[in-house]
Amino acid sequence: MKPFFKTRLFPVLALCSLSSPVMALGGGLADHPAAPITRQVEQKAGRMIERAMDRHLEKQVEARADTTRQQLAELPAALPVHTTVGHKAFNDVVLDDGFRAVERQWLVTGTRSELASLGRRGITILERRELSGLGMTVVRFQVTTELDSRTALETALPQLADRLDRNHVFAPQAENGAIASKTGIPQWRSLCTTPVRVGMVDTAIATDHPVFSNARIIQQRFLELAESDGQLNEPNAHGTAVASLMVGSRKDQWPARLPGATVYNASVFYDRNRSLSGATLGHLLEGLNWLAGQDLSVINISLTGPENRLLATAVNSLRNQGILLVAAVGNQGPATPPLYPAAYGGVVGVTAVDASGELYRWANRGKQVMFAGPGVSVPVAHPERGMAADSGTSLAAPVIAAALACRRVDYPDDQAIEALIDEARDLGERGHDSRFGHGFIDL
Structure with missing residues (x-):
């Protein structure tokens, strides 16, 4: 199966090490009678090494995900x-x-x-x-x-x-203790150069990270409490990762998916400890209220929690204003009941798949899943570690949000979703299903 997206680890070094003995036999490789067979062997060996490195990286990321999940379960009462x-x-x-x-x-x-x-x-x-x-x-x-x-x-x-x-x-839906590891160069292209306006509700974004040197990011903090001195401590790992998947770029290596976009980020998460964060409903509502006034086409919400009446009211208000809401479906596992806001009607719920199109093993399932996007061992920006690999439905959501922002240039809200449905690659049962929704958006 042709991979949907690919994280490449040291393929040049691998191929060079295999080629050297052949070149030492004398004469040019192209002149050797066994050259075509040799090239095939080299290519096959290179792919095997690359797949082995990818699997090793995925195991590292999964181990970190399991640790984070255990830490969350062990939070004190x-x-x-x-x-x-x-x-x-x-x-x-x-x-x-x-x-x-x-x-x-x-x-x-x-x-x-x-x-x-x-x-x-x-x-x-x-x-x-x-x-x-x-x-x-x-x-x-x-x-x-x-x-x-x-x-x-x-x-x-x-x-x-x-x-x-x-x-x-509410909790973010990626394991934001990213692995400081070789991650290769992200393999994606710009989706559109139109000056779209996209919103985020997340942690803060480390805008001084090199991948944001050409990005336009406007942030507002919502971490104050009327009854307390000071404000809540503000993490920045998760938001940095999510934003890098929309407007992050590296000169001469990989472009921003939305190079012309302006991202408006509402920072609503507080630190619980070094790797876990949370957002109160009160701050989440304040952040959504601010975003409602920024003339946005799409808001990415990479967090989940329980059904809540006030959140439902806010979601309905935003949708009635023509703003598309894209939300991660969650990383609590296939047997978990639907989580919110992804499970609200009118919200675009997004799940995550790996490079071969397999579903992320911790992804929630259900009728709330509308699309699948790349979200396993994804190269993302990390505020302290350059580029890192991470997994979660949080990282698939901004890819779909970016695609919808581009579709909104030509279509009103619901028609933009229909246009994306037409582009989706069916992965599971024929038509919409509880694992992949309408299918994978191959960008």
Whole structure:
């Protein structure tokens, strides 16, 4: 099978080492009667060495992915999160359903008169935000232990029962402890040179990385809390990797997929430890609200979490404005229920495949999968290590987002998706399926 994309590791050195003894036999290789056979042997040996190196790299990346997954599973039931000045901001806690959230914090949206009912015993209002870009007024509040359940709050606030939810914590969907290793030169081409405008919700981007020397990136930070001094610590590995797959380039080696694009990045993730990060729903909504005002065609959301009523409202608002949302389907494994926002209707859910078109072994499955993109052992920029290899559905999503941004130049939102469906290469069951969606986008 012809590979969909290829990470090349030292092929020139491998071929040179094989060629030298043949050249030493005397005369030019082209003059030797066995030259065609020799070339075939060299080429076959070179491909074997290259495949072996690729497999070795993939095993390294998978080992790191397994370590990161184990670290996430072993996060303490209550993880204290501090600001840059050492002030404890909140506890990041695990819930009964296995998802995580800010301890005893909830958010609600409603009218001014409806939100006035929050002023009651057991509820402390922390912050009120007018998110005009999303058409929402959001109040973040803390409750006593007795009120810290949906049943208790819906009983206490019946008029707001369908518009409140926890301040959930969302996670990025790539193993952002990338391997500092030889990764070869990325094998892709520019998709379009049009000055498209693409949004991201992610960690910060290390814009001083050499791959961004010709890129246009505008960032806004959403990591402050009204009740805490300082702001949350800001990681930058995951966002740097994602952005490099859209606008990263290396002169005379590989072009940016979107060389004419301007990327607007909402930095919403905070550090949990050296390799894990999280984003609160409150900050995620603030980031999406800012992006709503940037005249964007596509927003890439390489994160997942539980279903949340306020996030659903924000997603619907953005789609009603004609903005396409592309989201990673998640890396929790094939038996995991659908994760959000990829599972919301109207969101383009993206899974990851490797160089031979095989599904990433940790990719979630389901009807929310719309497309497959390259996402296994992908060369990406790392803020501290130059180029590195990484895996995850997070890394396939920006490839599809870039393709959709180019299609939006000629088509309105839904027609742009249909155009991409027509280009997709069917990999699984005929037609749309739960593993590859409509198929692989071969760019």
